[in-house]
Amino acid sequence: MAPAITLAADAPTLSPANTGFMLICSALVMLMTPGLAFFYGGMVRVKSTLNMLMMSFISLGIVTILWVLYGFSVAFGTDKGSLVGWDGDFVGLSGIGITELWDGYTIPIYVFAVFQLMFAVLTPALISGALADRVKFSAWALFIALWVTIVYFPVAHWVWGTGGWAFELGVIDFAGGTAVHINAGAAALGVILVIGKRIGFKKDPMRPHSLPWTMLGAGLLWFGWFGFNAGSWLGNDDGVGALMFINTQVATAAAMLAWLVYEKIRHGAFTSLGAASGAVAGLVAITPSGGSCSPLGAIAIGAIAGVLCAMAVGLKYRFGYDDSLDVVGVHLVGGVVGSLLVGFFATGGGQSDVAGLFYGGGLDQFWKQCAGVGGVLAYSLIVSAVLAFALDKTIGMRVDEDDEVSGIDQAEHAETAYDYSGAGGGTVARQAVPAPGAATPKDPKNTKKVDA
Numbered sequence: 001m002a003p004a005i006t007l008a009a010d011a012p013t014l015s016p017a018n019t020g021f022m023l024i025c026s027a028l029v030m031l032m033t034p035g036l037a038f039f040y041g042g043m044v045r046v047k048s049t050l051n052m053l054m055m056s057f058i059s060l061g062i063v064t065i066l067w068v069l070y071g072f073s074v075a076f077g078t079d080k081g082s083l084v085g086w087d088g089d090f091v092g093l094s095g096i097g098i099t100e101l102w103d104g105y106t107i108p109i110y111v112f113a114v115f116q117l118m119f120a121v122l123t124p125a126l127i128s129g130a131l132a133d134r135v136k137f138s139a140w141a142l143f144i145a146l147w148v149t150i151v152y153f154p155v156a157h158w159v160w161g162t163g164g165w166a167f168e169l170g171v172i173d174f175a176g177g178t179a180v181h182i183n184a185g186a187a188a189l190g191v192i193l194v195i196g197k198r199i200g201f202k203k204d205p206m207r208p209h210s211l212p213w214t215m216l217g218a219g220l221l222w223f224g225w226f227g228f229n230a231g232s233w234l235g236n237d238d239g240v241g242a243l244m245f246i247n248t249q250v251a252t253a254a255a256m257l258a259w260l261v262y263e264k265i266r267h268g269a270f271t272s273l274g275a276a277s278g279a280v281a282g283l284v285a286i287t288p289s290g291g292s293c294s295p296l297g298a299i300a301i302g303a304i305a306g307v308l309c310a311m312a313v314g315l316k317y318r319f320g321y322d323d324s325l326d327v328v329g330v331h332l333v334g335g336v337v338g339s340l341l342v343g344f345f346a347t348g349g350g351q352s353d354v355a356g357l358f359y360g361g362g363l364d365q366f367w368k369q370c371a372g373v374g375g376v377l378a379y380s381l382i383v384s385a386v387l388a389f390a391l392d393k394t395i396g397m398r399v400d401e402d403d404e405v406s407g408i409d410q411a412e413h414a415e416t417a418y419d420y421s422g423a424g425g426g427t428v429a430r431q432a433v434p435a436p437g438a439a440t441p442k443d444p445k446n447t448k449k450v451d452a
Contacts, residue, residue: 014099015106018235022111028227029118033060033125035224039217039276040129042210043325047407048133049209049417055128055140062144063121068093071120072113074153079163084154103162105234115231116156123152123180127384129325130188133198133206134404137412139397143387147187151383155179155376171372172365174244174351175232177288177339178376185332186377188323190385195397197322199404206324211272218276222252225283229290233351240291240351247290248283251302255282258306266310274310277330281309284334289342291351301345305337336373343369 037056044052063071070091077087089095093113102112124144131140158164159171159179166178173179200206208214230245259278260270285305286298293301313329316322323329343366348355355361391397398404403411410416 012106018106025227025231026115028224032224035217035220042213043208044132046209050409056125059121059125067117071153075156082165085157085161126184127188130323130327132324166372172342173288174291175229175287177335178372181284181331181335183380186380187384188327190381191388194388201322214276244290247298250295251286251298252282254299254302255306258303259310262307262310278306281305281330281334285338288339292346297345301341305334339373
């Protein structure tokens with residue numbers, strides 16, 4: 001009887017503190033999708049603003065329903081061949097008790113499910129930035145449904161699900177460098193290689209219409225990312241979540257500064273777009289690595305990612321692929337950088353005892369990181385391109401040329417982001433009032449316009 005009593009005493013019990021913390025983190029991650037909508041929405045031209053916002057918001061609807069129906073089961077159910085999961089109790093979230101705990105943790109399964117749901121929502125929304133100005137909304141909605149089913153749910157199982165091949169290999173991905181950012185960045189590249197460039201790419205000016213929007217979006221992403229990263233430890237009992245929190249701030253700051261220095265040297269100016277993009281690059285890079293490195297390592301990872309991502313965004317002009325809002329340059333490159341640098345900067349004193357090259361661990365972890373990066377990148381790139389090709393050949397992915405030129409907002413949503421028709425304000429004519437002591441004007445037409 002003694003061993004049984006010991007096991008019962010050691011079994012996790014529901015922690016109200018950890019449960020509340022994870023619910024807050026889930027809400028923070030949910031906020032990242034509207035934040036992303038603002039970040040992307042400010043970078044497009046006026047005629048595409050609403051479409052860009054809607055491409056993020058529709059993910060909140062589609063992915064939520066699919067996650068409840070079967071996505072959670074595929075991603076986190078019992079392993080099937082190291083590729084997918086499945087658990088009948090997770091289908092429809094119908095066989096789960098409200099106080100039933102996620103295995104090995106002190107939070108309910110429902111809390112873990114909703115936290116992971118917000119990751120699933122955000123990931124396809126990231127892809128949308130590469131496709132600005134030219135994709136049918138109906139085709140995009142169908143692409144999301146197919147992509148999360150065939151790509152995201154299985155990849156989440158590979159990386160985070162017990163039995164997934166990357167998880168069992170020992171690939172370190174604290175909060176989504178492979179499953180979220182490399183996955184989305186590779187998918188974006190696959191789709192744009194199929195659907196082609198915007199009309200006027202490299203010829204017409206395609207400047208951001210509202211950089212304040214973009215800065216606001218970057219700020220919301222930065223804020224929400226604390227839940228995205230620190231919450232991924234699923235509790236607050238041992239300090240690893242706190243390490244991830246500080247590393248998130250440190251790496252983001254370093255990346256923003258590094259990007260700004262690079263563009264000042266390269267282009268002669270410190271731009272607000274550069275500050276926003278650099279911050280996001282740092283957030284992306286620290287996502288897989290922040291639980292395993294020190295704050296000094298986080299500075300190095302952020303600075304490296306800031307410079308490399310700033311360099312990478314120009315590759316689209318050299319190689320001729322139209323990545324509208326630099327999803328490939330920021331998310332794919334940033335995710336690869338952050339994931340691979342785990343093999344160098346892991347201290348062995350954070351989320352695990354695995355040490356990287358700079359801390360005496362050799363290159364063993366680096367090669368594991370390479371395997372995870374390569375596997376996810378190749379799968380997402382190929383499958384996403386095939387999905388885009390199939391949709392393009394059936395229902396068509398792109399809007400008509402006339403609609404693209406005149407504006408996708410009006411064509412796809414029958415709305416415009418800004419209505420100037422009532423912006424002039426009412427005015428009335430009023431006879432000028434002479435100053436004290438001045439002669440009365442003789443010309444009755446001597447009037448001025450004043451606001452009504």
